[in-house]
Amino acid sequence: MDYNILIGGAAGQGVETLSSVFEKMLKRNGYKIFSIRDYMSRIRGGHNFAQIRFADRDLCSHTEDLDGIIALNNETIDYHIDRLKPDGFLVCDLSVRYEDDRIIKLPLMNTARNIGNIRVSGSVALGAVMGLLGLSLDDAGEIYNQFFRPDIADINTTAVLEGSKFVQTRYDLHALEEEENILINGNQAVALGALAAGCKFYSAYPMTPSTSIMDYLASKMNDAEIVVEQAEDEIAAINMAIGASYAGVRAMTGTSGGGFSLMVEGLGLAGMLEVPLVIAEVQRPGPVTGFPTRTEQGDLKFIISASQGEFPRMVIALRTPEDAFYQTVRAFNIADKYQIPVILVSDQFLADSVTTVKPFDFDEVRHDRYISREVDERPYKRYKITPSGISPRVIPGKIPGVTVMVDSDEHDEYGYITESAEVRTNMVDKRMRKIELLKQELQEPWFVGEEDCEVLMLAWGSTWGPVAEAVSILNTEGDKKYGALVFGDVWPLPTGLLLNKCKKAKRIVNVEQNATGQLASLVAETTGILCDFSVLKYDGRPMSPRYITEKVRGMK
Amino acid sequence: MCDMKFVTSETAWCPGCGNFNILEALRMALERLNKKPHEVLIVGGIGQAAKTPQYINANGFCGLHGRALPAAVAAKIANKDLTVIVNTGDGDSYGEGGNHFIHNVRRNVDITHFVHDNQIYGLTKGQASPTTGVGHVTSVQTAGTINEPLNPVLLAIALGAGFVARAFSGDKEHLASIMVEAIQYKGYALVDIFQPCVTFNRINTFQWYNSRVYKLDDSYDPTDRIKAMEKAMEWGDRIPIGVIYREEKPAYCDKIGFLKEGPPLVDMQVDMDKIKGYMKDFI
Structure with missing residues (x-):
């Protein structure tokens, strides 16, 4: 039924x-x-x-x-x-x-x-x-x-x-045994994940379709003791979150593409200062105002490359409300571990879709803060050059006699402004080393379908559900074997399973809610693999399983 | 660098810059208040004044141009035990960061905002700032500035700021005493500090300020808002310095119960059982 x-x-x-x-x-x-x-x-x-x-x-x-x-x-x-x-x-x-x-x-x-x-x-x-x-x-x-x-x-x-x-019963439905489930949408799951992660500061400017994250957090402000501050603009929102994070609390901001555009310099600031930061980017069709209340996956390449200069960041696309909860918790842990900005990418489809899911397992929630309570040398080197690139992090005000200096200018190990070519090179190398370490803990995309599929679909984020159902429908038809990889971690892009599956597949099809096939472009740039066919949709309405099956059946 | 003094180091400022006295007055003020370096956070944006955090032994945050205030207020909200001071310029505070200036007056977080107001852009080599006077010729305003200058003191009082002062870097002792009062004030405190730019502002020089400023004495009542606005508009041959307006009002952290009553936010524990209980919202 x-x-x-x-x-x-x-x-x-x-x-x-x-x-x-x-x-x-x-x-x-x-x-x-x-x-x-x-x-x-x-x-x-x-x-x-x-x-x-x-x-x-x-x-x-x-x-x-x-x-x-x-x-x-x-x-x-x-x-x-x-x-x-x-x-x-x-x-x-x-x-x-x-x-x-x-x-x-x-x-x-x-x-x-x-x-x-x-x-x-x-x-x-x-x-x-x-x-x-x-x-x-x-x-x-x-x-x-x-x-x-x-x-x-x-x-x-x-x-x-x-x-x-007024009516006679027409469908003979009856009550089933109610399982222990919750009914939750993507934004609520992100908000609950942030609370579970111990987020204590959320600053944002209202922007559809991200606002309900702030709404839910605000409803818990006094009870959960989290400061939710409506900023005067998105520039303030991200700079506030960075200031709060520098001062030692887990901090987050959320917005949609337009607000994220305003936040971009702040994103670079978090990268340069090496301040942990979590940003939720709930996409809607752009550019600019676009379709304010509708859905699209048009911001992937913008998010992975936003800001001038080069610095490590992580981008995680959310696929389901459950994924949204656990990945939000993970985002805070990764942001703290690597002292980088982590961007959670959602969209209106996931943000507002309500799904029954198993209650979230709070036993899986860990708070890994990676904060040092003592320093091994004084003066303290906030940006100490280390093999991993990660410098021991101290919270300002917490160790008598130890001060924490951070600067958006290129800086030396102490955080002081430098003009030195050598220091610059060492600092860029230090920061970029972190991403090499991060690559070791990337999560492979979810795979659905026949293991040895001839047609392999590539998708990311919220299209997981429609793609999974489409694969299942196509596989029951029996003419070909279908499968799909749906990416959660998109930057850095995990390539293990991708290379493996692409080796065997005869046709590779990217399925994306955008006009230019941004995942396909990222896959090509990272691995050299080219997609043979694209299923794209950019009318602001979520793609259905039928939309995907019809396009895939019709491909030449 | 790690003794308990706010020792200064070599700076990138021009010889004779008004910033030196501001830095020295800040050091004096913090020492008079018996602050220790790790208890203080100095926040700057971008510009020559905004390099102040680099030159004082305290926690320092040099962020983005115009964005010192959002970072500073959030750091204070995160750890109310920190003494948070913003040192930055007129372009940073009133130009690039104008929106944040307006809304952080409204927010009234307990921080102190020292604006090194030299009425010019220094680091970008001499363009007009929001406080540059009409007619001032620069490399960009070649026929003289035609825009009316912003009056930050008047604006702050109009916006409802509870502590608004003007000071002059040429009078270090007076400046330090105002700084002490501003840091002690519970709420957002603005001190607009006249700071001669010896390289790019040949109009508002040390002599220009010195011949015009006069100190407000005990006969002036800084609690009368209308009189304060009149005082804030005094400009020309005589310019008042001192505390122009003062009003006690609840600061941001005093308006949120758990921030007021509890430990600093950074020390608050997460009650996981309580958060797990929120799943009942979704049944």
């Missing part, structure tokens, strides 16, 4: 809350969920929707065909009825003038009015859908109370129960 329901309406009509309530109801009934959010850059009006897919097994992607639609306005019908399956349903208000056998018109508005608030009409519709599906509403009251104050929760609960009475 595998169902896909769309909830659509204007901004301000409560699509987001209704979708979250629906997801929780499905989860309480024991189902696994993968849902996406599609919203416009506006506060009221327009057309927003959520697509909630659920099944009795783990899901890693959205799909296109719809089993049901809740239409809170006419546009929802106009835009989406073409994707409704022949045996699907569409629930809308009686007033809608659209005619189609699949449409179930119900007195959503009148019922809501009778309950006492026109705004609960969506809950009436949701009740009808739960009724059609044959699922329990036992937890409705508790779930609504997570979102609303008690009186509003009560009328929504009444509305959802009233709605369920």
Whole structure:
């Protein structure tokens, strides 16, 4: 079983809350969920929707065909009825003038009015859908109370129960045994990962689709004792995070491509000062304002090369909410170990997609700070030349008589400005040596598919789910053997498994949510391997498994 | 370098530069306050003034042009035990870093901001700064500066800064006493310091300042904001130096319970059980 329901309406009509309530109801009934959010850059009006897919097994992607639609306005019908399956349903208000056998018109508005608030009409519709599906509403009251104050929760609960009475059960679904899962999106997982890593300072400027990281952290500010500061701009945000990190706390900033553009000089500062820093770059289509609320993987080559000059950095693309949690923790440990900036790359698709995942294993969370509590020579050399390139790090103010000097100018071992050619060369070598060490602990990409695949797809980050599902579909067709490597660590690029798999594959296909094939270009630059075919998408909408299978089947 | 004195070292400043007295006054102020080098963090941006952290034995952070304030306030938030002082120039503070100046007055973190204001760009060889006077001819403003100068003291008072002072590097003792007061102030404290640039500013010279500045005496009440704004606008033949405005108000760290009550953020432990409990938000 595998169902896909769309909830659509204007901004301000409560699509987001209704979708979250629906997801929780499905989860309480024991189902696994993968849902996406599609919203416009506006506060009221327009057309927003959520697509909630659920099944009795783990899901890693959205799909296109719809089993049901809740239409809170006419546009929802106009835009989406073409994707409704022949045996699907569409629930809308009686007033809608659209005619189609699949449409179930119900007195959503009148019922809501009778309950006492026109705004609960969506809950009436949701009740009808739960009724059609044959699922329990036992937890409705508790779930609504997570979102609303008690009186509003009560009328929504009444509305959802009233709605369920309007319909006969059509799908004989029943509650499954609920597994111990959590329902979380990519941004929330990054935020929870930051808290688990002991991040104590987060400075950012609001920018869609990264803002919900800051929102979640801010909701925990006093309880978790983390300072969340809304900066006056992204330049301040990154410089604040660097200042806090220099002073010894784990610090992070987050933004999207436009804000990251402003942060670039700060990125170089973290590299030059060798101050640990974690940055979340949640991509949206650019350049500039682009598509503010939509998805793209257009920033890879920018992120790996941003800033003038050369310095080591690490770039990790996030693939799933679970990956986002564990990689965020790892990013803090790597930033501290190598004293480098680590950039976590996500996108709107992952940021806003809600998935059921196993509870995160906090026993796996380690805090490796690599901070020295004593110095072996005085004056202290902040930039002591060492074989590894990593200099013992001391926190300013923590050792009496020891001061910590850092400078964005090229500096000597003490941190003092230098004009010496020899010192410059030694310092560049010292910094770049760190990346050689870092390369030894890179994680190979995830592989999915037939081990000895003839067609090998290469992807990175959030397209993991759609690619994995596409590979599975293609392999059931039996004509060829398909496989995919989906990169998490993208810079430095791990090449072991890549070289191995490419040796055997007849066709290499890069699958990317951008126009120019940036991963393919990085792979070519690093290994000389050229892709034979590209599956690209840059319309701001996430690629589905079907999009990938159709392109791959059609390749010449 | 590691004794408990704020010893200075060789500098990259021009002979006779106003920066020397500022550095000396800073050293005097810190010693009068019985600070130890490891307890103090001096932050600079980029420019000649911004090299100050290099020339004093304390923790030092020389960051990006214009971005000294964000780094400094965050370092203070991370470790409230540090005495955090920004030493940087007028271009760094009011030009490249103008936005941060505005918003860090509002943020009111307990740091001290000493602006070495020479009314010119020195390190880039003599272009107009935000405080350069109208008509001042430079290599770029060849027909004389046409933009109105920014009045940082007036702006800071208007923005709600709680400690705003003006000083003159030619009067080291007076400067040091203002520095002491500014460092002791609980909140963001701005001291705009007249600093003759002997190489690129031939108008606002030592003599120019010396013949104009006068010290505010006890008869001046720095707690009256409107009078302070009037005083801040005095410019021309007579320019007041001293504490122009002073108001006690809660600093940033006093407005956040756990920062106020708890140990410095850098010493706070992570309660993993509590954070693990946040997974219940997602059930």
